[in-house]
Amino acid sequence: MIKETLRVEGMSCNHCANAVTGALKDLTEEATVDLKAGMVTVAYDESRANIEQIKAAIEEQGYDVI
Amino acid sequence: MIKETLRVEGMSCNHCANAVTGALKDLTEEATVDLKAGMVTVAYDESRANIEQIKAAIEEQGYDVI
Incomplete structure:
Protein backbone atom coordinates (compact mmCIF):
# COMPACT_ATOMS: atom_id res chain seq x y z
CA MET A 1 0.00 0.00 0.00
CA ILE A 2 1.25 3.44 -0.95
CA LYS A 3 0.17 6.59 0.79
CA GLU A 4 0.60 9.91 -0.94
CA THR A 5 -0.58 13.47 -0.52
CA LEU A 6 -1.37 15.62 -3.53
CA ARG A 7 -1.87 19.36 -3.72
CA VAL A 8 -5.12 20.02 -5.57
CA GLU A 9 -6.36 23.45 -6.64
CA GLY A 10 -9.96 24.51 -7.01
CA MET A 11 -11.80 22.47 -4.40
CA SER A 12 -14.02 25.01 -2.71
CA CYS A 13 -16.70 23.16 -0.77
CA ASN A 14 -17.93 19.82 0.49
CA HIS A 15 -19.53 19.09 -2.88
CA CYS A 16 -16.06 19.33 -4.40
CA ALA A 17 -14.61 17.07 -1.71
CA ASN A 18 -17.34 14.52 -2.40
CA ALA A 19 -16.74 14.70 -6.14
CA VAL A 20 -13.05 13.94 -5.60
CA THR A 21 -13.49 11.15 -3.06
CA GLY A 22 -16.24 9.65 -5.23
CA ALA A 23 -13.97 9.67 -8.29
CA LEU A 24 -11.22 7.95 -6.27
CA LYS A 25 -13.43 5.29 -4.69
CA ASP A 26 -12.62 2.57 -7.19
CA LEU A 27 -8.93 3.45 -7.48
CA THR A 28 -7.93 3.84 -3.84
CA GLU A 29 -8.30 2.14 -0.50
CA GLU A 30 -8.79 5.50 1.12
CA ALA A 31 -9.04 9.06 -0.09
CA THR A 32 -9.41 12.04 2.19
CA VAL A 33 -9.72 15.70 1.29
CA ASP A 34 -8.46 18.60 3.37
CA LEU A 35 -10.42 21.46 1.83
CA LYS A 36 -8.69 24.27 3.70
CA ALA A 37 -5.23 23.02 2.86
CA GLY A 38 -6.19 22.03 -0.70
CA MET A 39 -4.76 18.57 -0.19
CA ARG A 48 -4.87 -1.77 -8.56
CA ALA A 49 -3.93 1.76 -9.59
CA ASN A 50 -1.01 4.09 -10.11
CA ILE A 51 -0.58 7.73 -9.19
CA GLU A 52 -1.11 8.91 -12.75
CA GLN A 53 -4.55 7.30 -12.85
CA ILE A 54 -5.37 8.89 -9.53
CA LYS A 55 -4.27 12.33 -10.73
CA ALA A 56 -6.27 11.89 -13.93
CA ALA A 57 -9.40 10.98 -11.96
CA ILE A 58 -9.07 14.16 -9.89
CA GLU A 59 -8.47 16.29 -12.98
CA GLU A 60 -11.50 14.78 -14.68
CA GLN A 61 -13.58 16.31 -11.91
CA GLY A 62 -12.28 19.72 -12.93
CA TYR A 63 -9.47 20.29 -10.42
CA ASP A 64 -5.78 20.84 -10.99
CA VAL A 65 -3.22 18.56 -9.37
CA ILE A 66 -0.12 20.68 -8.92
CA MET B 1 -45.78 34.59 -12.28
CA ILE B 2 -43.50 36.36 -9.85
CA LYS B 3 -39.85 36.98 -10.53
CA GLU B 4 -37.53 37.70 -7.64
CA THR B 5 -33.80 37.87 -7.02
CA LEU B 6 -32.35 36.70 -3.72
CA ARG B 7 -28.90 37.30 -2.30
CA VAL B 8 -27.47 33.96 -1.22
CA GLU B 9 -24.24 33.49 0.70
CA GLY B 10 -21.94 30.50 0.53
CA MET B 11 -22.35 29.24 -3.02
CA SER B 12 -18.80 28.65 -4.16
CA CYS B 13 -18.87 26.44 -7.24
CA ASN B 14 -21.01 24.82 -9.91
CA HIS B 15 -21.86 21.97 -7.55
CA CYS B 16 -23.41 24.55 -5.23
CA ALA B 17 -25.31 26.13 -8.11
CA ASN B 18 -26.64 22.72 -9.11
CA ALA B 19 -27.64 21.92 -5.53
CA VAL B 20 -29.65 25.14 -5.39
CA THR B 21 -31.31 24.85 -8.78
CA GLY B 22 -32.08 21.18 -8.07
CA ALA B 23 -33.73 22.07 -4.77
CA LEU B 24 -35.84 24.71 -6.53
CA LYS B 25 -36.90 22.58 -9.46
CA ASP B 26 -40.26 21.58 -8.02
CA LEU B 27 -41.03 24.98 -6.54
CA THR B 28 -40.17 27.31 -9.40
CA GLU B 29 -40.69 27.70 -13.11
CA GLU B 30 -37.13 28.87 -13.45
CA ALA B 31 -34.19 29.25 -11.12
CA THR B 32 -30.84 30.66 -12.17
CA VAL B 33 -27.72 31.14 -10.10
CA ASP B 34 -25.15 33.88 -10.58
CA LEU B 35 -22.23 32.45 -8.63
CA LYS B 36 -19.98 35.49 -8.86
CA ALA B 37 -22.69 37.85 -7.69
CA GLY B 38 -24.05 35.41 -5.12
CA MET B 39 -27.56 35.83 -6.48
CA ARG B 48 -47.53 26.62 -6.47
CA ALA B 49 -45.07 28.12 -4.01
CA ASN B 50 -44.30 31.20 -1.97
CA ILE B 51 -41.04 33.00 -1.36
CA GLU B 52 -40.67 31.56 2.14
CA GLN B 53 -40.74 28.01 0.79
CA ILE B 54 -38.17 28.98 -1.82
CA LYS B 55 -35.88 30.53 0.78
CA ALA B 56 -36.27 27.46 2.99
CA ALA B 57 -35.33 25.14 0.13
CA ILE B 58 -32.14 27.15 -0.48
CA GLU B 59 -31.28 27.18 3.22
CA GLU B 60 -31.82 23.43 3.45
CA GLN B 61 -28.95 23.08 1.01
CA GLY B 62 -26.71 24.86 3.49
CA TYR B 63 -26.71 28.42 2.16
CA ASP B 64 -27.85 31.64 3.78
CA VAL B 65 -30.47 33.81 2.12
CA ILE B 66 -29.74 37.36 3.29
Whole structure:
Protein backbone atom coordinates (compact mmCIF):
# COMPACT_ATOMS: atom_id res chain seq x y z
CA MET A 1 0.00 0.00 0.00
CA ILE A 2 1.25 3.44 -0.95
CA LYS A 3 0.17 6.59 0.79
CA GLU A 4 0.60 9.91 -0.94
CA THR A 5 -0.58 13.47 -0.52
CA LEU A 6 -1.37 15.62 -3.53
CA ARG A 7 -1.87 19.36 -3.72
CA VAL A 8 -5.12 20.02 -5.57
CA GLU A 9 -6.36 23.45 -6.64
CA GLY A 10 -9.96 24.51 -7.01
CA MET A 11 -11.80 22.47 -4.40
CA SER A 12 -14.02 25.01 -2.71
CA CYS A 13 -16.70 23.16 -0.77
CA ASN A 14 -17.93 19.82 0.49
CA HIS A 15 -19.53 19.09 -2.88
CA CYS A 16 -16.06 19.33 -4.40
CA ALA A 17 -14.61 17.07 -1.71
CA ASN A 18 -17.34 14.52 -2.40
CA ALA A 19 -16.74 14.70 -6.14
CA VAL A 20 -13.05 13.94 -5.60
CA THR A 21 -13.49 11.15 -3.06
CA GLY A 22 -16.24 9.65 -5.23
CA ALA A 23 -13.97 9.67 -8.29
CA LEU A 24 -11.22 7.95 -6.27
CA LYS A 25 -13.43 5.29 -4.69
CA ASP A 26 -12.62 2.57 -7.19
CA LEU A 27 -8.93 3.45 -7.48
CA THR A 28 -7.93 3.84 -3.84
CA GLU A 29 -8.30 2.14 -0.50
CA GLU A 30 -8.79 5.50 1.12
CA ALA A 31 -9.04 9.06 -0.09
CA THR A 32 -9.41 12.04 2.19
CA VAL A 33 -9.72 15.70 1.29
CA ASP A 34 -8.46 18.60 3.37
CA LEU A 35 -10.42 21.46 1.83
CA LYS A 36 -8.69 24.27 3.70
CA ALA A 37 -5.23 23.02 2.86
CA GLY A 38 -6.19 22.03 -0.70
CA MET A 39 -4.76 18.57 -0.19
CA VAL A 40 -5.93 15.09 -1.09
CA THR A 41 -4.39 12.11 0.68
CA VAL A 42 -4.73 8.74 -0.98
CA ALA A 43 -3.80 5.23 0.06
CA TYR A 44 -3.73 2.82 -2.84
CA ASP A 45 -2.60 -0.61 -3.84
CA GLU A 46 -0.03 -0.57 -6.66
CA SER A 47 -1.60 -3.63 -8.21
CA ARG A 48 -4.87 -1.77 -8.56
CA ALA A 49 -3.93 1.76 -9.59
CA ASN A 50 -1.01 4.09 -10.11
CA ILE A 51 -0.58 7.73 -9.19
CA GLU A 52 -1.11 8.91 -12.75
CA GLN A 53 -4.55 7.30 -12.85
CA ILE A 54 -5.37 8.89 -9.53
CA LYS A 55 -4.27 12.33 -10.73
CA ALA A 56 -6.27 11.89 -13.93
CA ALA A 57 -9.40 10.98 -11.96
CA ILE A 58 -9.07 14.16 -9.89
CA GLU A 59 -8.47 16.29 -12.98
CA GLU A 60 -11.50 14.78 -14.68
CA GLN A 61 -13.58 16.31 -11.91
CA GLY A 62 -12.28 19.72 -12.93
CA TYR A 63 -9.47 20.29 -10.42
CA ASP A 64 -5.78 20.84 -10.99
CA VAL A 65 -3.22 18.56 -9.37
CA ILE A 66 -0.12 20.68 -8.92
CA MET B 1 -45.78 34.59 -12.28
CA ILE B 2 -43.50 36.36 -9.85
CA LYS B 3 -39.85 36.98 -10.53
CA GLU B 4 -37.53 37.70 -7.64
CA THR B 5 -33.80 37.87 -7.02
CA LEU B 6 -32.35 36.70 -3.72
CA ARG B 7 -28.90 37.30 -2.30
CA VAL B 8 -27.47 33.96 -1.22
CA GLU B 9 -24.24 33.49 0.70
CA GLY B 10 -21.94 30.50 0.53
CA MET B 11 -22.35 29.24 -3.02
CA SER B 12 -18.80 28.65 -4.16
CA CYS B 13 -18.87 26.44 -7.24
CA ASN B 14 -21.01 24.82 -9.91
CA HIS B 15 -21.86 21.97 -7.55
CA CYS B 16 -23.41 24.55 -5.23
CA ALA B 17 -25.31 26.13 -8.11
CA ASN B 18 -26.64 22.72 -9.11
CA ALA B 19 -27.64 21.92 -5.53
CA VAL B 20 -29.65 25.14 -5.39
CA THR B 21 -31.31 24.85 -8.78
CA GLY B 22 -32.08 21.18 -8.07
CA ALA B 23 -33.73 22.07 -4.77
CA LEU B 24 -35.84 24.71 -6.53
CA LYS B 25 -36.90 22.58 -9.46
CA ASP B 26 -40.26 21.58 -8.02
CA LEU B 27 -41.03 24.98 -6.54
CA THR B 28 -40.17 27.31 -9.40
CA GLU B 29 -40.69 27.70 -13.11
CA GLU B 30 -37.13 28.87 -13.45
CA ALA B 31 -34.19 29.25 -11.12
CA THR B 32 -30.84 30.66 -12.17
CA VAL B 33 -27.72 31.14 -10.10
CA ASP B 34 -25.15 33.88 -10.58
CA LEU B 35 -22.23 32.45 -8.63
CA LYS B 36 -19.98 35.49 -8.86
CA ALA B 37 -22.69 37.85 -7.69
CA GLY B 38 -24.05 35.41 -5.12
CA MET B 39 -27.56 35.83 -6.48
CA VAL B 40 -30.39 33.42 -7.24
CA THR B 41 -33.18 34.55 -9.54
CA VAL B 42 -36.42 32.64 -9.38
CA ALA B 43 -39.62 32.80 -11.38
CA TYR B 44 -42.51 31.08 -9.63
CA ASP B 45 -46.23 30.71 -9.71
CA GLU B 46 -47.94 31.95 -6.55
CA SER B 47 -50.40 29.09 -6.66
CA ARG B 48 -47.53 26.62 -6.47
CA ALA B 49 -45.07 28.12 -4.01
CA ASN B 50 -44.30 31.20 -1.97
CA ILE B 51 -41.04 33.00 -1.36
CA GLU B 52 -40.67 31.56 2.14
CA GLN B 53 -40.74 28.01 0.79
CA ILE B 54 -38.17 28.98 -1.82
CA LYS B 55 -35.88 30.53 0.78
CA ALA B 56 -36.27 27.46 2.99
CA ALA B 57 -35.33 25.14 0.13
CA ILE B 58 -32.14 27.15 -0.48
CA GLU B 59 -31.28 27.18 3.22
CA GLU B 60 -31.82 23.43 3.45
CA GLN B 61 -28.95 23.08 1.01
CA GLY B 62 -26.71 24.86 3.49
CA TYR B 63 -26.71 28.42 2.16
CA ASP B 64 -27.85 31.64 3.78
CA VAL B 65 -30.47 33.81 2.12
CA ILE B 66 -29.74 37.36 3.29
